[in-house]
Amino acid sequence: MSPASLGEFGRIARFFRPLAAEFPGALGLTDDAALLSVPPGQELVLTTDAIVAGVHFLPTDAPDDIARKALRVNLSDLAAKGARPLAYTLTLAVGRDIGDAWIEAFAAGLAEDQTYYGISLAGGDSVSTGGPVWASITAFGLVDAGRMVTRSGAQPGDVVLVTGTIGDAALGLAVEQGRLSVDAADWNTLVSRYRLPQPRTHLAHAIAAHAHAAIDISDGLAADFGHLCRASGVSGRIVVSRIPQSPAARQAIAASPALMSLVLGGGDDYEVLLTAPANAVPPLIAAAAAAGIGLTAVGIIDRADSDAEVYLIDDDGNRVAVEKAGWTHS
Amino acid sequence: MSPASLGEFGRIARFFRPLAAEFPGALGLTDDAALLSVPPGQELVLTTDAIVAGVHFLPTDAPDDIARKALRVNLSDLAAKGARPLAYTLTLAVGRDIGDAWIEAFAAGLAEDQTYYGISLAGGDSVSTGGPVWASITAFGLVDAGRMVTRSGAQPGDVVLVTGTIGDAALGLAVEQGRLSVDAADWNTLVSRYRLPQPRTHLAHAIAAHAHAAIDISDGLAADFGHLCRASGVSGRIVVSRIPQSPAARQAIAASPALMSLVLGGGDDYEVLLTAPANAVPPLIAAAAAAGIGLTAVGIIDRADSDAEVYLIDDDGNRVAVEKAGWTHS
Numbered sequence: 001m002s003p004a005s006l007g008e009f010g011r012i013a014r015f016f017r018p019l020a021a022e023f024p025g026a027l028g029l030t031d032d033a034a035l036l037s038v039p040p041g042q043e044l045v046l047t048t049d050a051i052v053a054g055v056h057f058l059p060t061d062a063p064d065d066i067a068r069k070a071l072r073v074n075l076s077d078l079a080a081k082g083a084r085p086l087a088y089t090l091t092l093a094v095g096r097d098i099g100d101a102w103i104e105a106f107a108a109g110l111a112e113d114q115t116y117y118g119i120s121l122a123g124g125d126s127v128s129t130g131g132p133v134w135a136s137i138t139a140f141g142l143v144d145a146g147r148m149v150t151r152s153g154a155q156p157g158d159v160v161l162v163t164g165t166i167g168d169a170a171l172g173l174a175v176e177q178g179r180l181s182v183d184a185a186d187w188n189t190l191v192s193r194y195r196l197p198q199p200r201t202h203l204a205h206a207i208a209a210h211a212h213a214a215i216d217i218s219d220g221l222a223a224d225f226g227h228l229c230r231a232s233g234v235s236g237r238i239v240v241s242r243i244p245q246s247p248a249a250r251q252a253i254a255a256s257p258a259l260m261s262l263v264l265g266g267g268d269d270y271e272v273l274l275t276a277p278a279n280a281v282p283p284l285i286a287a288a289a290a291a292g293i294g295l296t297a298v299g300i301i302d303r304a305d306s307d308a309e310v311y312l313i314d315d316d317g318n319r320v321a322v323e324k325a326g327w328t329h330s
Numbered sequence: 331m332s333p334a335s336l337g338e339f340g341r342i343a344r345f346f347r348p349l350a351a352e353f354p355g356a357l358g359l360t361d362d363a364a365l366l367s368v369p370p371g372q373e374l375v376l377t378t379d380a381i382v383a384g385v386h387f388l389p390t391d392a393p394d395d396i397a398r399k400a401l402r403v404n405l406s407d408l409a410a411k412g413a414r415p416l417a418y419t420l421t422l423a424v425g426r427d428i429g430d431a432w433i434e435a436f437a438a439g440l441a442e443d444q445t446y447y448g449i450s451l452a453g454g455d456s457v458s459t460g461g462p463v464w465a466s467i468t469a470f471g472l473v474d475a476g477r478m479v480t481r482s483g484a485q486p487g488d489v490v491l492v493t494g495t496i497g498d499a500a501l502g503l504a505v506e507q508g509r510l511s512v513d514a515a516d517w518n519t520l521v522s523r524y525r526l527p528q529p530r531t532h533l534a535h536a537i538a539a540h541a542h543a544a545i546d547i548s549d550g551l552a553a554d555f556g557h558l559c560r561a562s563g564v565s566g567r568i569v570v571s572r573i574p575q576s577p578a579a580r581q582a583i584a585a586s587p588a589l590m591s592l593v594l595g596g597g598d599d600y601e602v603l604l605t606a607p608a609n610a611v612p613p614l615i616a617a618a619a620a621a622g623i624g625l626t627a628v629g630i631i632d633r634a635d636s637d638a639e640v641y642l643i644d645d646d647g648n649r650v651a652v653e654k655a656g657w658t659h660s
Contacts (some may be wrong), residue, residue, distance in 0.1 A: 131461015
């Protein structure tokens, strides 16, 4: 296959330069570097995540979805840190069999998300590869100085909350891989949640204002709650029956209760798990409602604990097993 | 092959966390994001470059050399912009056949260069791939506000200068690929110049102080001079006999004069091409000498010219042919 190609410079000029038009520091992608100015009293939050065909997405996924997933997994990290999106750099690696139409669709996906989430392309690199397609993004956000929300601030007595619904993406991957059968409507719901994370960017301001600690759920609810508790030196518990689920996930689990362990361990939710003092819960819930984002109290931070024990418990207080599918995802 | 593996988290803790120890904003690589503070009156310069096995390095290259090349191609961009290195993020993709020893050597290469160039790891991501090994780095530097040196500032009458020697890397690649035979000492010189760029970090302060425009030479001297002239809207000339060459390159060209066109077009030099007014040349040369870096006047910017014509001329004023090997390198 040898589709028409504008070449590297032509593709940058045609498809990517427009993505940088509103960010003066990008210099129109005509230089070796970009320039970021950080307003006085603010700091820059940066995060890097890459996605690889066959690992984080399917090679047959639509290019605009691949682009949006690459950007959104980074936006999700910024949201969990309470940061407002500013700009990002992109490195894209494709084989010589990828034509201009694929690149054009990839850029169109970025354009759509840039508008919705308020972020601009600042620079990048494009390379050719004989292997799978991959995209690596470094995203930049702003926080008021000293106000980045880390994983390590959870305190005993904090309420544990999660945004959105948990488990859809893990179930969606199982559906897409043919390991789980659901009806057509649920197929769409679950698979689209795997393909396209919904970063909680529009809750970032409230997270910055109220959360003691936060993490985005990429390795799985159980694993990421563990990361947060270890970083904070606390133990905590989540009551499994409180975990918010979509109707599609509820229906799948009703038919096959063992799937619950995949919900807890599966990963790729890209929701935010946060902890906050009890008096901050009402304003957080109100801010989430205003942003159209679900926010549910699911647990509590129990005590300072260097062993950082994490309990996922049923309504009788018994521990619930977790399938660790998400843990080694890399 | 299934070498011993610490796993993703284990490798980060053992091999990469020490690289972030001196950069508080990295939070010990324990969070989803890192924090950069930009001092008042300064701006952040950022650049992204990736290298891929089989394209930018050979899969059999030593892992510490691969790591250093990945970092240095980014440091070279910062140097050309007149920026002082601050921090970088790394995404590393390796297959499951890569063992801990390879990763340890890769990190050791980074550690060595971090010390020499004064930069710290701030964050990153590691992913698995079924394809070739690749590393994508985004590097951050600082400049005084408004003082980043771009490609677009060249002015008529400016002297054109280049650091170091030109052509060694292109000849080194030809040697390594068996397309060119040289003696053992020259083999080492040329091949090492291809494998390990020498970013001109220690000249960045003088470039910031004196240069009107600058670019690092990665696509080839002729191509990158063209990029600079187009961005600046000027035409210019380089006198080929003035281009600084290593003894090894001179000897190879003496034996086979046609190689000169590879020197002009070959790429991967990672030297800096800059333009400066004539009265800035003496302090630039002095600063370069103090830093132990060669700096040679090779040409002149002739006039404003929207066609940005670029002349590579011999001593009689005739145009010299260029092999465009470097142009489509991507």
